[in-house]
Amino acid sequence: MHDSNRQPPGDAPPAPGTFERLATDGGARRGRLWTAHGPIETPAFMPVGTQATVKTLEPRDLEELGVQIILGNTYHLLVRPGPEILAACGGLHAFMGWKHPILTDSGGYQVFSLAKLRKLSREGVAFNSHVDGARLFLGPAEAMAMQRVLGSDIAMCFDECIPWPCDAQYACQAVERTLLWADSCRHQERAPGQLVFGIVQGGEFAELRGRCARGLVDIGFDGYAVGGVSVGEPEPLLLQEIEESVRHLPEERPRYVMGLGDFWQMTEAVARGADLFDCVIPTRHARNGSAFTRNGAYPVKAGEYKRDLRPVEEGCRCPVCRTFTRAYIRHLLNVDEILGVRLLTVHNLHCYMDTMRRMRGAIEAGAFQEWRREQAARLRSGTAGKTPEG
Numbered sequence: 001m002h003d004s005n006r007q008p009p010g011d012a013p014p015a016p017g018t019f020e021r022l023a024t025d026g027g028a029r030r031g032r033l034w035t036a037h038g039p040i041e042t043p044a045f046m047p048v049g050t051q052a053t054v055k056t057l058e059p060r061d062l063e064e065l066g067v068q069i070i071l072g073n074t075y076h077l078l079v080r081p082g083p084e085i086l087a088a089c090g091g092l093h094a095f096m097g098w099k100h101p102i103l104t105d106s107g108g109y110q111v112f113s114l115a116k117l118r119k120l121s122r123e124g125v126a127f128n129s130h131v132d133g134a135r136l137f138l139g140p141a142e143a144m145a146m147q148r149v150l151g152s153d154i155a156m157c158f159d160e161c162i163p164w165p166c167d168a169q170y171a172c173q174a175v176e177r178t179l180l181w182a183d184s185c186r187h188q189e190r191a192p193g194q195l196v197f198g199i200v201q202g203g204e205f206a207e208l209r210g211r212c213a214r215g216l217v218d219i220g221f222d223g224y225a226v227g228g229v230s231v232g233e234p235e236p237l238l239l240q241e242i243e244e245s246v247r248h249l250p251e252e253r254p255r256y257v258m259g260l261g262d263f264w265q266m267t268e269a270v271a272r273g274a275d276l277f278d279c280v281i282p283t284r285h286a287r288n289g290s291a292f293t294r295n296g297a298y299p300v301k302a303g304e305y306k307r308d309l310r311p312v313e314e315g316c317r318c319p320v321c322r323t324f325t326r327a328y329i330r331h332l333l334n335v336d337e338i339l340g341v342r343l344l345t346v347h348n349l350h351c352y353m354d355t356m357r358r359m360r361g362a363i364e365a366g367a368f369q370e371w372r373r374e375q376a377a378r379l380r381s382g383t384a385g386k387t388p389e390g
């Protein structure tokens with residue numbers, strides 16, 4: 001899997017799983033991960049398309065925004081529409097009309113956070129659907145089979161995500177189960193060109209993170225994820241958990257920090273060697289009437305923007321900011337017009353894609369440390385929505 005003969009002859013694209021490290025700056029990496037549906041320039045942010053849609057957007061919108069890869073949720077798609085329909089429709093790419101890379105999670109996180117009446121065994125978890133209470137079972141074999149049906153470019157191992165706080169004994173058992181399940185996932189049949197990433201768990205315990213990471217590396221995956229972070233723990237602990245996981249992972253493989261989407265935390269994770277991120281916040285915040293800017297988020301829905309004729313973010317070159325005012329978007333949101341959510345989703349994702357482009361540019365230019373300091377100053381300025389943003 002990790003052979004050095006990935007480069008095929010001629011002009012054919014590199015084989016899926018090829019990870020090119022184009023530049024480094026301290027711990028930060030500027031890379032390119034090849035998948036069966038094309039390359040991903042890293043560090044990259046993946047918008048979340050839980051129900052086979054990034055809410056309110058269609059694939060054409062995502063392409064225009066420069067989105068390279070989206071995330072699909074195996075658990076939700078297993079519950080509805082279910083594997084039979086997805087298989088009949090030719091997998092997730094064909095089903096939703098998206099031609100570019102897709103990463104699917106394994107469903108583990110949702111089973112442990114959403115589903116009711118779980119029963120845990122060596123083989124996996126029996127649980128009741130959060131929608132209709134139907135009894136379902138998900139383990140390494142089932143999670144990989146479902147991801148094979150989805151045909152994602154990157155499949156995630158089925159793991160046990162523990163809550164925070166969690167005692168060391170339980171965290172240790174969860175790590176053992178996660179490693180057992182990872183070994184099983186690694187040996188399941190895959191969709192053509194599908195990559196599989198292992199997930200480092202271990203909660204806040206450095207030695208468990210190390211044990212899990214080294215165990216996964218021994219099994220050997222196309223990439224590695226840091227899981228069980230951003231589950232309510234304080235930020236210094238979160239960054240420490242990332243550090244304690246990444247330090248045991250091979251330089252030549254991509255690293256994905258799951259569920260992280262705060263600009264500052266992503267910057268700090270990149271400084272520690274992370275390459276991929278996903279989070280619902282740019283899209284969820286849009287539905288709650290919050291606008292992201294390079295200086296942080298602000299509630300465009302608030303009364304003070306009632307007569308504001310400025311765009312959502314001054315200086316933003318997204319199609320929404322080129323056309324519409326805060327006053328208009330605030331109005332749409334306050335009368336529950338669906339266009340308001342759509343426009344804010346477009347802007348918020350543009351802001352995310354733009355931030356990642358700038359981050360990649362800073363690493364390429366050897367100016368990441370400077371960029372990191374500038375980010376800190378911007379995000380702590382508390383000026384989002386207040387003053388001209390350059």
Ligand SMILES: [Zn+2]
Pocket residue numbers: 312313316317318319320321322347350
């Ligand atoms: Zn904009």
